[in-house]
Amino acid sequence: MTTRTTPESSAATPLLDLQALVVAVRRRRRLWCSVALLGLLVGAAAAVLLPPPPTAVTKVLVAHKEDQPNDPGTLIRTDVALLQTTQIAGKALRSLKSPEKPEDFMQDYGGTGLTNNLLQINVTGDSDAEAVARAKALADAFVADHVRRIQEAANAESKTLLDQRDRTRDELAQVNKAIGDGSPKSGPKASANMESLFARRAELTSRITDFGQRAAEASIGTPHLIAGTQIVDAPHTVRHSLPRTAATNAAIGLVLGLVLGLAVAAVGTVVADRPVLRREIAANLGASVIAELPRRSAWLWQRRRIRAARERLTASLARTVRSSAEPVSLLELGCARSASVIALDLAGALAAEGPVVIVDGLPGLPLAHRRPKPGDPTVVSGERGAAVSQQERRLGVGSVAPGAAWTDLSYLGTQTVLVVRAGHGSAAWLHTVARQLADQHIPVIGVVLIDPDPRDRTDGTLWDGLHTALRGQDERLARQNRTGRRRTERLPMWAARVPDSNQEAR
Numbered sequence: 001m002t003t004r005t006t007p008e009s010s011a012a013t014p015l016l017d018l019q020a021l022v023v024a025v026r027r028r029r030r031l032w033c034s035v036a037l038l039g040l041l042v043g044a045a046a047a048v049l050l051p052p053p054p055t056a057v058t059k060v061l062v063a064h065k066e067d068q069p070n071d072p073g074t075l076i077r078t079d080v081a082l083l084q085t086t087q088i089a090g091k092a093l094r095s096l097k098s099p100e101k102p103e104d105f106m107q108d109y110g111g112t113g114l115t116n117n118l119l120q121i122n123v124t125g126d127s128d129a130e131a132v133a134r135a136k137a138l139a140d141a142f143v144a145d146h147v148r149r150i151q152e153a154a155n156a157e158s159k160t161l162l163d164q165r166d167r168t169r170d171e172l173a174q175v176n177k178a179i180g181d182g183s184p185k186s187g188p189k190a191s192a193n194m195e196s197l198f199a200r201r202a203e204l205t206s207r208i209t210d211f212g213q214r215a216a217e218a219s220i221g222t223p224h225l226i227a228g229t230q231i232v233d234a235p236h237t238v239r240h241s242l243p244r245t246a247a248t249n250a251a252i253g254l255v256l257g258l259v260l261g262l263a264v265a266a267v268g269t270v271v272a273d274r275p276v277l278r279r280e281i282a283a284n285l286g287a288s289v290i291a292e293l294p295r296r297s298a299w300l301w302q303r304r305r306i307r308a309a310r311e312r313l314t315a316s317l318a319r320t321v322r323s324s325a326e327p328v329s330l331l332e333l334g335c336a337r338s339a340s341v342i343a344l345d346l347a348g349a350l351a352a353e354g355p356v357v358i359v360d361g362l363p364g365l366p367l368a369h370r371r372p373k374p375g376d377p378t379v380v381s382g383e384r385g386a387a388v389s390q391q392e393r394r395l396g397v398g399s400v401a402p403g404a405a406w407t408d409l410s411y412l413g414t415q416t417v418l419v420v421r422a423g424h425g426s427a428a429w430l431h432t433v434a435r436q437l438a439d440q441h442i443p444v445i446g447v448v449l450i451d452p453d454p455r456d457r458t459d460g461t462l463w464d465g466l467h468t469a470l471r472g473q474d475e476r477l478a479r480q481n482r483t484g485r486r487r488t489e490r491l492p493m494w495a496a497r498v499p500d501s502n503q504e505a506r
Contacts, residue, residue: 016270019277019458020275020276020277020280021266021269021270023276023277023453023455023456024265024269024274024276024423025262025265025266025269026453026455027276027422027423027453028265028268028269031261031264031265031268032258032261032262032264032265033261034261035257035258035260035261035264036254036257036258036261037254037257038257039253039254039255039256039257039258039260040250040251040253040254040257041250041253042253042257043246043249043250043251043252043253043254044246044247044249044250044253046249046253047242047245047246047248047249047250048242048246051240051242051245052240052245053124053125053126053131054124054125054126054127054128054130054131054237055122055123055124055125055131055237055238055240056122056123056124056125056128056131056132056134056135056235056236056237056238057120057121057122057123057135057233057235057236057238058120058121058123058135058136058138058139058231058233058234058235058236059114059118059119059120059121059231059232059233060118060119060120060121060139060142060143060229060230060231060232061117061118061119061228061229061230061231061232062075062076062079062117062118062119062146062229063117063150063224063225063226063227063228063229064117064225065150065153065225067116067117071116073113073116075116076113076115076116076117076118076119077113079111079113079119079142079146080111080112080113080119082142082145083109083111083119083121083138083142084106084110084111086102086103086106087145088138088141088142088145089102089103089105089106089138089141090102091141091144091145092105092134092137092138092140092141093105093137095137095140095141096133096134096137108123108124108125108134109121109122109123109124109134109135109138110122118232119142121135121138121139121142122135122238123135123138123235128237131237132235132236132237135235136234136235139231139235140231143229143230143231146229147226147229150222150225150226150229151222151226154218154222157218158215158218161211161212161214161215161218162211162212162215164211165207165208165211165212165215168204168207168208168211169208171204172201172204172205172208175197175200175201175204176201178197179194179197179198179201272426273426273427273428274423274424274425274426274427275422275423275425275426275427275430276422276423276453276456277453277456277458278449278452278456278458278459278460279458279459279460280427280458281420281422281430281447281449281460282447282460282461282462283462284427284430284431284434285418285420285430285433285434285444285447286434286444286462287418287434287444287445287446287447287462288446288447288460288461288462289446289447289448289449289460289461290316290320290417290445290446290447290448291312291313291316291317291446291448291449292309292313292448292449292450292452293306293309293310293313293338293342293448293449293450293451294306294309294451294452294454295450295451310341310342310345313342313345313448314342314345314346314348314349315349317342317346317417317448318346318349318350320417320445320446321346321350321393321395322350322353324415324445326413326414326415327393327394327395327396327412327413327414327415328395328396328413328415328416328417328445329359329395329396329397329398329409329412329413329415329416329417329442330342330343330346330395330396330397330398330416330417330419330448331397331398331399331400331409331412331416331417331418331419332362332397332398332399332400332401332418332419332420333399333400333401333418333419333420333421333424333425333429333433334401334420334421334424334425334450335419335420335421335424335450335451336362336363336364336399338419338421338450339362339397339399339419340362340367340397342419342448343358343367343395343397344358344367344376344377346395347377347395348376348377350393350395351377353393354392354393355378355392355393356377356378356392356393356394356395357377357378357379357380357392357393357394357395358377358378358379358380358395358396358397359380359381359394359395359396359397359411359412360379360380360381360397361396361397361398361399361408361409361411361412362397362398362399363399363401363403367379367397394413395413396411396412396413397412398412400418400433400436400437402429406436406439406440407440409437409440409442410440410441410442413442414441414442415442415443415444415445416437416442416443416444416445417444417445417446417447417448418433418444418446418447418448419447419448419450420447420448420449420450421449421450421451422449422450422451422452422453423451447460
């Protein structure tokens with residue numbers, strides 16, 4: 001009893017397969033590595049071709065009357081905002097006797113609050129000397145404006161207190177006049193009036209004294225604030241290290257390029273929907289992965305491993321072809337060169353048992369026109385495939401890439417082995433291949449996966465697929481044919497079930 005994969009069982013399938021996404025992004029490492037390298041080169045080139053303009057920096061100590069230990073930096077942020085005003089920029093330009101507009105000059109400098117009372121001013125210029133002169137003029141203009149505002153605030157406060165003192169003196173004069181004009185009559189009422197007048201005079205005298213002291217304190221506190229606002233770090237140029245700047249920009253460009261490349265690779269993977277894992281390719285084609293072949297490599301030890309994998313693949317396919325009573329074809333998808341090499345190796349392995357003819361149906365890379373080497377099998381074009389003798393074993397090689405002639409595939413072989421490159425065809429096209437082969441009554445013996453992901457641990461076997469039973473019946477029929485029994489009927493190849501969608505295939 002077998003378990004079928006139905007749409008009900010696919011309800012637990014996640015909307016986005018993270019494993020497949022990670023594998024697909026890792027396979028596109030050339031893309032995001034190239035983008036990261038491009039970002040590194042662009043960052044380094046920007047540091048060389050676009051050097052920063054000459055910059056001068058100065059620091060100003062700013063004293064505030066409202067300074068508090070727990071101030072969150074509101075006062076210094078106010079100073080930074082005041083620095084970016086046309087009034088201060090205009091004063092600096094007038095001191096420099098420059099015809100530049102204050103609005104344009106404001107684009108060349110900026111302020112930063114280092115602490116609650118320390119302001120740093122950065123100014124750029126056409127040369128180091130001009131940048132230093134601009135920084136000094138700007139710092140002087142800011143200090144002068146800050147001192148002016150402190151002095152004006154102190155003068156306004158002192159004037160207000162003195163005016164209040166004068167009004168209080170006028171009131172005291174009226175109270176003294178009332179005391180002097182008081183009635184000499186004695187009595188409780190007269191005594192109470194005189195006592196209230198004397199109390200009022202004492203209160204006014206005290207207020208006059210208080211106003212005078214506060215006015216004096218306001219005037220005395222101003223010099224302290226004025227002296228506390230000064231330039232503590234003279235304007236000087238900022239030295240830029242080209243190697244350090246290039247390294248910093250290159251690192252930033254590398255990170256940004258890597259992030260951008262990974263994002264593009266991830267989005268492209270999701271949009272393209274090209275299966276990479278064994279289980280996805282097997283599910284979309286409706287056939288099991290029976291063998292794998294890594295891609296070619298320049299390293300010596302990897303070449304030996306690939307050569308051993310090719311020998312194992314050839315031996316496995318040779319056993320499959322020997323056990324088949326019908327012609328077998330190799331149909332490629334995205335790996336025409338690999339399919340032709342596998343066909344030549346397979347034909348060479350089968351040549352010891354009898355003559356083998358390769359029927360070439362590959363577009364673009366015809367084996368029939370290649371220069372034969374000693375010991376190579378006979379290769380004929382697809383048009384001459386029908387003229388092959390029955391005593392010769394026929395091995396077809398074709399393609400199921402877009403544009404393939406589906407009706408001609410049956411002339412290459414009534415059974416086929418799909419040679420598919422991982423990540424080449426989309427899920428929709430794999431469905432199309434499976435349906436077209438089913439319509440042509442061409443059963444798929446298995447799938448040879450080219451360039452698989454080395455970290456793929458998924459199983460490419462369809463345990464519930466009908467093709468397993470079909471292959472077993474074919475093998476039994478082949479044994480019966482070898483024993484002399486006549487084959488009475490052909491298996492219903494169209495019974496193989498093909499997934500209707502990606503979700504059902506998963």
